[in-house]
Amino acid sequence: xxxxxxxxxxxxxxxxxxxxxxxxxxxHGSDLSWAIAFLLPYAAVFAxxxxxxxxxxxxxxxxxxxxxxxxxxxxxxxxxxxxVVFVALAVNVQMFLALLLSGFFAxxxxxxxxxxxxxxxxxxLPAVPAFLSFHWMLAADRQGLIDRLLQVLFGIEGPxxxxxxxxxxxxxxxxxxxxxxxxxxxxxxxxRLAIPQELYEAADVDGASAYRRFIHLxxxxxxxxxxxxxLIATIWSFGDYAPVLFVSGGTPAFASDVxxxxxxxxxxxxxxxxxxxxxxxxxxxxxxxxxxxxMRRLQQKAVQL
Amino acid sequence: xxxxxxxxxxxxxxxxxxxxxxxxxxxILLGCVILIWSLVPVYNMFLIxxxxxxxxxxxxxxxxxxxxxxxxxALWTESADDVEHIWxxxxxxxxxxxxxxxxxxxxxxxxxxxxxxxxxGRGFGLGSVALLTxxxxxxxxxxxFFRVMHVYGLLDNPWAVIAAEVTFATPYAILVLQYxxxxxxxxxxxxxxxxxxxxxxxxxxxxxxxMAPALxxxxxxxxxxxxxxxxxxxxxxxxxxxxxxxxALEQFFDDDxxxxxxxxxxxxVYSLPPxxxxxxxxxxMSRGLTAGGVKS
Numbered sequence: 351x352x353x354x355x356x357x358x359x360x361x362x363x364x365x366x367x368x369x370x371x372x373x374x375x376x377x378h379g380s381d382l383s384w385a386i387a388f389l390l391p392y393a394a395v396f397a398x399x400x401x402x403x404x405x406x407x408x409x410x411x412x413x414x415x416x417x418x419x420x421x422x423x424x425x426x427x428x429x430x431x432x433x434v435v436f437v438a439l440a441v442n443v444q445m446f447l448a449l450l451l452s453g454f455f456a457x458x459x460x461x462x463x464x465x466x467x468x469x470x471x472x473x474x475l476p477a478v479p480a481f482l483s484f485h486w487m488l489a490a491d492r493q494g495l496i497d498r499l500l501q502v503l504f505g506i507e508g509p510x511x512x513x514x515x516x517x518x519x520x521x522x523x524x525x526x527x528x529x530x531x532x533x534x535x536x537x538x539x540x541x542r543l544a545i546p547q548e549l550y551e552a553a554d555v556d557g558a559s560a561y562r563r564f565i566h567l568x569x570x571x572x573x574x575x576x577x578x579x580x581l582i583a584t585i586w587s588f589g590d591y592a593p594v595l596f597v598s599g600g601t602p603a604f605a606s607d608v609x610x611x612x613x614x615x616x617x618x619x620x621x622x623x624x625x626x627x628x629x630x631x632x633x634x635x636x637x638x639x640x641x642x643x644x645m646r647r648l649q650q651k652a653v654q655l
Numbered sequence: 656x657x658x659x660x661x662x663x664x665x666x667x668x669x670x671x672x673x674x675x676x677x678x679x680x681x682x683i684l685l686g687c688v689i690l691i692w693s694l695v696p697v698y699n700m701f702l703i704x705x706x707x708x709x710x711x712x713x714x715x716x717x718x719x720x721x722x723x724x725x726x727x728x729a730l731w732t733e734s735a736d737d738v739e740h741i742w743x744x745x746x747x748x749x750x751x752x753x754x755x756x757x758x759x760x761x762x763x764x765x766x767x768x769x770x771x772x773x774x775x776g777r778g779f780g781l782g783s784v785a786l787l788t789x790x791x792x793x794x795x796x797x798x799x800f801f802r803v804m805h806v807y808g809l810l811d812n813p814w815a816v817i818a819a820e821v822t823f824a825t826p827y828a829i830l831v832l833q834y835x836x837x838x839x840x841x842x843x844x845x846x847x848x849x850x851x852x853x854x855x856x857x858x859x860x861x862x863x864x865x866m867a868p869a870l871x872x873x874x875x876x877x878x879x880x881x882x883x884x885x886x887x888x889x890x891x892x893x894x895x896x897x898x899x900x901x902x903a904l905e906q907f908f909d910d911d912x913x914x915x916x917x918x919x920x921x922x923x924v925y926s927l928p929p930x931x932x933x934x935x936x937x938x939x940m941s942r943g944l945t946a947g948g949v950k951s
Contacts, residue, residue: 381773384854388769391762392785392825399803399822400788407791407799454685465686467934469693474930477883478901479922482908483696486703486915495699498717528696582827589792591886596908610794614886623798630795641790645783648830 407627416628425604426629429612432519433633436594436608437587440523444531445580449572451531452538453564473532481596484525488512488597515605518598522606526593534579541575542568574647581644588633609633704919708735726920737907738917740898748899749928751813751888752881755820759877760870762821763828768858771833772844782833785826793823794886801890815891820884824877835869836862871936875929882929900925 420426455466472480487495488511500508512518545568553563591610594600600607600615607615609629617626704726705719729735733742769775770782800819801810809815843861852860863870885901892898900921907918 381854382775385769385773385775388765388773388854388858389775389781392766392829395762395818395822395825396785396788398807399800399818403796403799403803404791406803407796410799410802451689454682457682462682462686465689469689470933471697471930472693474879474933475697475926476879476901476922476929478885478904479700479919479925480696482904482918482922483700483703485908486919487696487699495695495702495717499695502717525696528692532693585789589789589794589796591794592883595885596905599908610792613795614797617798623801627795627798630792630798633792634790637792638790641786645786648783648786 407631410624411627411631413624413628416624417632419625420628420632425607425612428515428605429607429609429629430632432515432606433588433608433610436519436523436526437584440526440530440593441580441583441587443523444527445534445576445583447527448531448534449538449576451535452542453568455535455539456542470532470536472529473536475529477529477592478596480529481525481592484521484528484597485512485599488521512598512601512606515602518601518606519594522593522597522608525597526587526590529593530583534583537579538572538575541572545571578644578647581640581647584640585637585644588637700919700923704916704923706916708914708916726914726916727924729917730920730924735914735917737910737913738921740895741900741903741921743896744898744900744903745925747813747892747897748882748901748925751816751820751899752878752928754817755824755881756874756878758817758821759824759828759880760874763825763832763873764863764866764870765858766825767829767832767836768862770829771836772839772857772862773854782829785829788822788826797886797890800887804891810891811893811897813892813897816884816887819887819891820877820881824880828873828877831873832866832869835866839865875933875936878932879929882925 455462455469488497492508492510496511497508500506509517511521549567550563553567558566589610591608591614594606594608594611595614598606600611604612604615609632613626613629615626616629617623702716702719705722705724706726707721707723708725708729726735730738730741733739766785767782775781797819804810804815807815809818839862843865844857847857847861882901885905888899889902889905892902904918904921904925907913907915907921
């Protein structure tokens, strides 16, 4: 049992214990008071810092004129497109690679364990300095580390990375994957380690190849964990300004901005907070179904437990 | 792999050996790729930080030509432009990160005990209600948050940032803790209740000790969350005496003539506390649930 397992959002099918907590509703008497008292601190946080700001935000963005102003702005469409590309690519690539790499890190070798320690480093580095380091590998007039490595290793002159919108966005995505893939690898590794070894031994006896073991054993057992993790990562990515803000900075001329950074620019640089809120709220048609899907997914599982 | 099954005996030994060598070579290659991928941006931080002050940091070297710790020294003594208040900024970051860590663990564990262990409001899925926090992106919510903090009179007060970060870290904490709580057998609670333990005693004597590895993981997560944040610290703390390191780093970014080696030196020092805590707690976390003798 390790951090990996701690971070798995739920025990895998096979490990789920049959025992269930004995406290069943309705709670009464002092138990009920304690249950309410324990929940009170979070309820206060939720009311004061979630419900109120959200209601206020929805009110700020409730004027239809804001949206016509938004849709008349070409920067908005570029940012919306960038957001979809950013979230779809960054999340799915890092999830898929994390799933594969968790298999690599599950191998019982000492050097692989040591490598895991270094591999986790990006996740433990704070976002601002890490992404600024990416920025200076790319933005230093072709003298950054990436350009220099390309020259020395392959003798080629790289493009000026951050002057083309799509290239800049690609680096934002790469930086995001670099930072967050270790976390998901760790979570999937925990999921894999929770699968009883006997299942694999049985598969070995049946002569299953590594590929078939992965498809018929690992994948079905990790499917729910994978889905829940992907939903959470997607939700977080919509609100993640850091890779775009610090790696490409939205250059050139907002071409690599996503909605989260464009909204902040509207609010701060153009002194139009309402427009900024409105820009952010336009992701709700995507974000709300994903949040509900996640909640339902977790609730179904909770009922089963 | 080779548990001496008859399959291996039957296959020609040479082919098996060849395959094993190929697998080994492939995994070493993959290991090298992972190593380079993970470390290049970190190396870049050192490359720039080790340059002498005033030297052109972007002269296109792969190795610092005149490596020196001058920028770290200047940082230590606060003796260069842009770093006069660096230690106060560090203190500010810590004064936010530590309460965020403690409050997320406390509030998250209490809520997850009530929902996951006492089954309070099971029918209403109270645990997932917390996830509604993520229904509007945090980067958008910052704008109304600013306004709300003004109403609360908390603007330019570190507690505004602490509240915001706890708000966004706790839903995930509750989610993880609630599921982890299912791994602790209910019999422990039952036994303690027969002995007349109150709910508070169950929380403090059974839940917290057995959940300690999960709580440590969540604490690390919350600290990393606070350390990753920039915008809430930037928006909600307006006066210079409350400036945090993350905000100070960004101010370098805005200034074209900023000493980049100083900035990278700050970046490296700023990265140390979460790394230290993560690797220190990793051992502890890996002791895991089974340490409590609850494995059935």
